[in-house]
Amino acid sequence: MADPERILITGVSSGLGHALVEALLARGVRVAGVARRGEALRALAERHPERFLPLVLDVTDSAALRAAIATAAATFGGLDAVVANAGIGIPATADTIRTEDVRRVLETNVVAAIETLLFALPYLRKSPAPLLAATTSMAGWRAGPGAAPYCASKAALIAFLDALRAELHAEGIRVLDIAPGFVRSEMTARNAFAMPFLMETHAAAEQMARAILRRKSHVSFPLPMTALAWMFRRLPDRLYDLLARHVAKKLRREGTLGIAQASGSTPHP
Numbered sequence: 001m002a003d004p005e006r007i008l009i010t011g012v013s014s015g016l017g018h019a020l021v022e023a024l025l026a027r028g029v030r031v032a033g034v035a036r037r038g039e040a041l042r043a044l045a046e047r048h049p050e051r052f053l054p055l056v057l058d059v060t061d062s063a064a065l066r067a068a069i070a071t072a073a074a075t076f077g078g079l080d081a082v083v084a085n086a087g088i089g090i091p092a093t094a095d096t097i098r099t100e101d102v103r104r105v106l107e108t109n110v111v112a113a114i115e116t117l118l119f120a121l122p123y124l125r126k127s128p129a130p131l132l133a134a135t136t137s138m139a140g141w142r143a144g145p146g147a148a149p150y151c152a153s154k155a156a157l158i159a160f161l162d163a164l165r166a167e168l169h170a171e172g173i174r175v176l177d178i179a180p181g182f183v184r185s186e187m188t189a190r191n192a193f194a195m196p197f198l199m200e201t202h203a204a205a206e207q208m209a210r211a212i213l214r215r216k217s218h219v220s221f222p223l224p225m226t227a228l229a230w231m232f233r234r235l236p237d238r239l240y241d242l243l244a245r246h247v248a249k250k251l252r253r254e255g256t257l258g259i260a261q262a263s264g265s266t267p268h269p
C-alpha cells in the first residue's frame with residue numbers, strides 16, 4: 001500500500017497542527033491547511049507555494065468546510081488523508097460553566113471534526129492509501145476535573161472514530177486516533193495548573209506525522225503520560241473517583257481548578 005501524499009489538516013495556524021504541517025512538508029507531502037487566522041497560513045504558502053494550500057475558514061461553518069475539502073481535492077487531484085485537528089478547550093467548573101461555551105466546544109471538537117472526516121470520505125474512497133485521522137486527547141480516556149466539556153468532547157470523538165474504524169476496515173480505509181498528553185501550544189499555555197510530562201510541540205508533531213504516514217490506528221504520546229493515563233483508564237470506577245476527587249481538592253486549594261491563565265482568560269477567538 002502507498003503512503004498518503006495529499007493530506008488535509010484542520011487547525012494549522014498554531015500548535016500541533018502547524019508543527020504537523022511543517023513535519024509533513026519536510027517529507028515531501030502536499031498539504032491543505034485549514035484555520036481562521038490567515039496570516040500563519042499565508043506564511044506557510046509563501047514558503048511552500050507548490051505544496052501548501054491555505055484554506056482560511058471556520059470549521060463550524062459546514063458549507064465552507066465542505067467547499068474547502070472539495071477545493072483541496074480538486075487542487076491536488078484527490079485526497080489521501082484528512083486530519084481533524086482543530087480544537088478548543090475552555091476551562092470551567094460546575095459553578096462557572098456556561099452552556100454557550102459547552103455548545104462551542106462540542107460544535108468545534110465533535111461536530112466539525114466529524115464533518116471534516118465525513119466530507120472527505122468520498123475523496124478518500126478513490127485514494128490508494130486512505131486515512132481518516134483526528135486529534136483526540138487522553139482527556140477523553142477518563143475525564144478529570146476542571147474541563148468537563150473538553151473531556152466530554154474528546155470522549156465523543158474517540159467513540160466516533162472507533163465505530164468508523166470497524167465500519168471502514170473492509171474497504172481498506174484506516175482510521176487513526178491521535179491521543180496526545182500535554183503538549184506545548186497556545187491551548188496549554190492558558191492552563192493554570194501544572195502539566196505532567198509536558199512535551200515539546202515539534203516532538204509531538206513528529207510522532208503524529210509518522211503515525212499518519214504509516215496509517216496506524218492509534219498513537220499516543222509522550223510515553224510516561226500514556227502509561228499514567230492508561231492506568232487511570234483501567235482503574236475500578238470507585239478508585240478512580242477517589243483519585244479524581246483528591247485532584248479536584250488539590251487544584252481548588254491551589255486556585256487552579258477550571259481556571260485559565262490571566263493572559264489567556266479570554267476564550268479562544
Ligand SMILES: NC(=O)c1ccc[n+]([C@@H]2O[C@H](COP(=O)([O-])OP(=O)(O)OC[C@H]3O[C@@H](n4cnc5c(N)ncnc54)[C@H](OP(=O)(O)O)[C@@H]3O)[C@@H](O)[C@H]2O)c1
Binds near residue numbers: 085087183
Ligand atoms: N496541546 C495539548 O496538550 C493537546 C493535548 C491533547 C489534545 N490536543 C488537541 O490538539 C488539537 C490542537 O490543539 P493545540 O494544542 O495545538 O492548540 P492550539 O495551538 O490552540 O491550536 C488549535 C488550532 O485549531 C484551530 N481552530 C480552533 N477553532 C477553529 C475553528 N472554529 N475553525 C478553524 N480552526 C480552528 C486554531 O486556529 P484558528 O484560531 O486560527 O482558527 C488552531 O490552529 C486540538 O484538537 C486539541 O484538543 C492538544
